[in-house]
Amino acid sequence: MDENATHWAGIDVAKKTFDGAVVFCGQHFPHTPLREVPAGSFERSREGARLFVDWLHEQVNAHGQPAMGVRVVMESTGAYSLELTQWLLECRATLSPAIINPQRTANFLKSLGLRNKTDRLEARALAFYGAERRPAPHEPLAPALAQLRDLNRYRDFLVAERVAVKNREDDASGTKLVCQMSKRRASQLDRDIKAIEKQMRSLISETDDLKRKHALLASIPGVGFLSVCTILAELGNLRRFERSRQLSAFVGVNPRLYLSGTSVHGQSHMSKSGSSRVRQALYMSALAAIRMAGPQQAVYDRLIASGKKPMVALGAVMRKLLVLMRAMLITETPYNKDYQAGLKPVDKLAFNGG
Numbered sequence: 571m572d573e574n575a576t577h578w579a580g581i582d583v584a585k586k587t588f589d590g591a592v593v594f595c596g597q598h599f600p601h602t603p604l605r606e607v608p609a610g611s612f613e614r615s616r617e618g619a620r621l622f623v624d625w626l627h628e629q630v631n632a633h634g635q636p637a638m639g640v641r642v643v644m645e646s647t648g649a650y651s652l653e654l655t656q657w658l659l660e661c662r663a664t665l666s667p668a669i670i671n672p673q674r675t676a677n678f679l680k681s682l683g684l685r686n687k688t689d690r691l692e693a694r695a696l697a698f699y700g701a702e703r704r705p706a707p708h709e710p711l712a713p714a715l716a717q718l719r720d721l722n723r724y725r726d727f728l729v730a731e732r733v734a735v736k737n738r739e740d741d742a743s744g745t746k747l748v749c750q751m752s753k754r755r756a757s758q759l760d761r762d763i764k765a766i767e768k769q770m771r772s773l774i775s776e777t778d779d780l781k782r783k784h785a786l787l788a789s790i791p792g793v794g795f796l797s798v799c800t801i802l803a804e805l806g807n808l809r810r811f812e813r814s815r816q817l818s819a820f821v822g823v824n825p826r827l828y829l830s831g832t833s834v835h836g837q838s839h840m841s842k843s844g845s846s847r848v849r850q851a852l853y854m855s856a857l858a859a860i861r862m863a864g865p866q867q868a869v870y871d872r873l874i875a876s877g878k879k880p881m882v883a884l885g886a887v888m889r890k891l892l893v894l895m896r897a898m899l900i901t902e903t904p905y906n907k908d909y910q911a912g913l914k915p916v917d918k919l920a921f922n923g924g
Contacts, residue, residue, distance in 0.1 A: 576704075577633075579626055579665075580696025581644040582689045583651050588614045589689040590622050592640070593697035594633050599682060607694040614650065619657035623665070641707075642667040643700035645675050655708055666707035668700065673843070675699055711806050714777040718770060719803035722796075725766040726847065732759040770799055786898050789905040790891065792859030792866065800851035801895060809900060814893045821848050823889045840885050852888040860887060864907055 579592045591609035593602070608629050612618040630640060642658060642665045644651050655667045678699050684691065699705075711719065735756045739749070774780045780802065787798045811817040818824040822844035842849065859866035866887050873883035898905060 575638050576701075577630055577638055577640045578697050578700030579640060579642045580693045580698070580700060581622075581642060581654070582693040582696065583614065583644055583647045583654055584689065585650060586614055587689075588612055588618070588622075588644075588654060589693040590626070591690065591693040591697045592626060592629050593694075593701045594630075595638055595701075597701065599695075599698045604682075604684075604691060604694045604698075607697060609690045609693055611690070614654060616657045616660070619654060620661050623658065623661040639664060641665060641700060643670060643696055643705055644668070645670055645672045645696070647672075652710075656710070668705035669708040670699070670705055671843075678703075709806060709810060711803075712779070714773060714780055715803055715806060718773055718780065718799060721766055721770050721773070722799050722803050723847075725763060725770070725796075728759055728763050728766065732756060732763065735759060767796075771795070774799075782902075783899060786902065786904060787895055790855075790859075790894065790898075791862045791864050791905075792857075793855045793891070793895075794858070797851040797855045800847055804845050804848050808896045811896065814896055817896055818889050818892060820844050821852070821892060822846075823849060823852065823885060823892060825885075849888070852891055853884070855891055856884050856887040859891065860884070866890065 575595055577592055577594050579590055581591075582589045589609060589611050591607050593607055597607075610622070610625055612622045612625075626640060630638070644654070644667065646669045651669050655669060658665050658667055675696060679692065679695050682695055682698070684695065710716075735752055739752050739756065774784050783802055784795075784798050787793055787801065788795065805817075805821070808817065811820065815824065819841070822840065822842045824841050840849075856866070860870040861867070869890060870883045870887050873886055874880065878886075894905075897903075
């Protein structure tokens with residue numbers, strides 16, 4: 571599909587409904603006011619997705635350029651946007667829906683100077699976002715990876731609940747019944763967490779692709795089972811990142827500079843613009859890695875010796891671990907302590923072999 575000759579449909583997704591709007595090729599804001607952008611409301615269901623695609627087809631035909639391609643863009647709303655994306659692909663695969671970080675689209679909407687906020691208005695603005703930014707299509711996770719992500723995220727939920735229950739126990743309530751129920755709840759959560767982890771291990775051992783990738787990443791000193799699960803489930807196919815710096819920016823472990831003129835020289839810090847789950851996994855792995863003799867410990871010690879703060883040095887180790895993981899998965903090479911010397915050529919291999 572020629573991205574320069576594409577109509578863009580924006581979708582604002584809610585739990586039960588969604589609003590859709592279409593911006594035709596050649597239209598730009600503010601020359602085309604938002605009120606002139608065709609829009610409609612639909613039920614968030616498989617039938618609603620089909621009706622939206624039919625409506626989109628009618629709008630494009632009415633515009634007089636039916637031969638041109640149409641793509642869809644929407645904000646990430648968890649299961650709601652993922653499910654709608656699947657329904658749209660079932661209706662028309664060429665829609666190639668893009669799912670965008672809400673922070674990015676929110677900044678774009680602010681740049682338009684909108685005074686009001688409605689679902690239909692946001693759908694129209696998202697259509698202009700697609701026309702201007704032309705985001706890449708969403709790449710669905712393989713079924714096994716999607717299952718691993720669900721299990722891993724639910725485990726995170728259970729762990730957070732267990733922490734809350736433990737904190738409740740520390741309040742030392744004098745009510746006997748409350749204490750008994752709290753202890754039972756904590757024990758049940760422990761059993762549930764173990765059951766989830768057992769299912770995760772079984773899924774990996776029964777899926778050849780996951781088993782191979784897990785074995786590669788788990789060979790890195792400091793990288794444990796749960797960290798590997800998080801990296802694989804949250805990031806999916808790392809080959810889609812053409813450069814390692816793109817992956818670092820996606821996860822949010824890249825440094826963000828703050829410089830202005832000749833007088834403002836703010837301290838650099840981690841951008842934290844991506845998945846907090848992945849950063850947490852990298853943080854725990856980095857903590858373990860710098861306690862082991864090896865390249866990561868050497869990087870950390872060198873940065874500390876040069877005057878860097880511990881968190882800055884740890885952030886550098888997190889980035890190096892992430893780049894190392896990508897390189898190992900692309901080349902399917904097990905870890906060895908001298909491997910990092912050959913990382914640079916890996917960027918040229920990102921899309922080779924898919």
